[in-house]
Amino acid sequence: MNYREEILIPEKKLRRKNLASFLIFILLLITAVLIWKNLHEQPTVAHTPKPLRNVLNFNGTFFSNFLSDQHLAKTYPISEAVQHVRVNGDIGMNKDFDPSTWKLRIIRNAGDTLFLTLDDIKALPKTEIIFDFKCIEGWSQVTHWGGATFSDFAAKYHLDLQTKMNYVGLETPDKKYYVGVDMPSMMHPQTILCYEMNGKPLPVNQGYPLRLIIPVKYGIKHLKRIGTMFFRNERPPDYWYEQGYDYFSGL
Numbered sequence: 001m002n003y004r005e006e007i008l009i010p011e012k013k014l015r016r017k018n019l020a021s022f023l024i025f026i027l028l029l030i031t032a033v034l035i036w037k038n039l040h041e042q043p044t045v046a047h048t049p050k051p052l053r054n055v056l057n058f059n060g061t062f063f064s065n066f067l068s069d070q071h072l073a074k075t076y077p078i079s080e081a082v083q084h085v086r087v088n089g090d091i092g093m094n095k096d097f098d099p100s101t102w103k104l105r106i107i108r109n110a111g112d113t114l115f116l117t118l119d120d121i122k123a124l125p126k127t128e129i130i131f132d133f134k135c136i137e138g139w140s141q142v143t144h145w146g147g148a149t150f151s152d153f154a155a156k157y158h159l160d161l162q163t164k165m166n167y168v169g170l171e172t173p174d175k176k177y178y179v180g181v182d183m184p185s186m187m188h189p190q191t192i193l194c195y196e197m198n199g200k201p202l203p204v205n206q207g208y209p210l211r212l213i214i215p216v217k218y219g220i221k222h223l224k225r226i227g228t229m230f231f232r233n234e235r236p237p238d239y240w241y242e243q244g245y246d247y248f249s250g251l
């Protein structure tokens with residue numbers, strides 16, 4: 001073997017390898033473009049292509065069945081709770097709302113509605129929680145809330161048939177913001193009908209007189225200014241689900 005041959009053979013091999021890598025790259029690129037095109041041509045459900053929506057729904061059902069009522073959100077000492085709590089989201093928080101005439105409306109069945117005052121809710125045992133409140137926009141804050149657990153509330157008002165259903169629907173008095181929550185997450189021991197923040201009455205922009213605090217969910221489900229609650233086996237309408245977010249939005 002002379003010197004020339006020694007160099008030429010590896011170079012040839014190298015060229016072949018380069019070509020092979022390039023072809024694989026082109027193939028992968030074509031595959032990626034085809035998958036992307038295919039997804040975009042699929043019908044959308046709640047703003048999301050159907051196959052992706054199916055995955056989201058599957059994840060939601062999976063975690064709602066196996067996790068929600070079994071894990072507790074991490075809690076923090078009171079010293080870690082922030083004093084300046086961020087205000088985020090004002091849908092359904094119109095300025096002409098009059099809290100003095102507010103009543104919580106609970107639709108137990110068609111034609112059977114219960115109206116409660118804030119004092120009725122305050123008469124239930126008070127539960128406090130300090131947890132890391134997480135918004136899907138990417139921020140989180142350790143915050144301190146107080147109120148009645150939904151499960152205490154359901155027991156006191158004999159909502160046995162209602163809590164056997166799959167979902168609770170909640171909406172603001174003007175119905176502009178609305179969420180649906182699976183029953184295991186509603187009955188979770190850290191889920192409260194909340195009327196206090198940092199030991200004081202809820203500020204109006206934080207949901208006075210009553211909001212939902214549900215630490216096993218992202219912020220979007222923590223509906224401020226609850227007007228009405230109702231119960232059903234099918235998913236109630238959900239504002240951010242309709243904008244393409246995950247229905248379950250669990251943590």
Ligand SMILES: Nc1nc2c(c(=O)[nH]1)N[C@H]1C(S)=C(S)[C@@H](COP(=O)(O)O)O[C@H]1N2
Pocket residue numbers: 085086087088089090091092093134135136172177205206219220221222223224225
């Ligand atoms: N009525 C109502 N409740 C709402 C919203 C809203 O726009 N309107 N935004 C939600 C979102 S996205 C978040 S992150 C939390 C924020 O709660 P905060 O304003 O008390 O921080 O409220 C939730 N509850």
Ligand SMILES: [Mo]
Pocket residue numbers: 088089134135136137219220
């Ligand atoms: Mo949010």
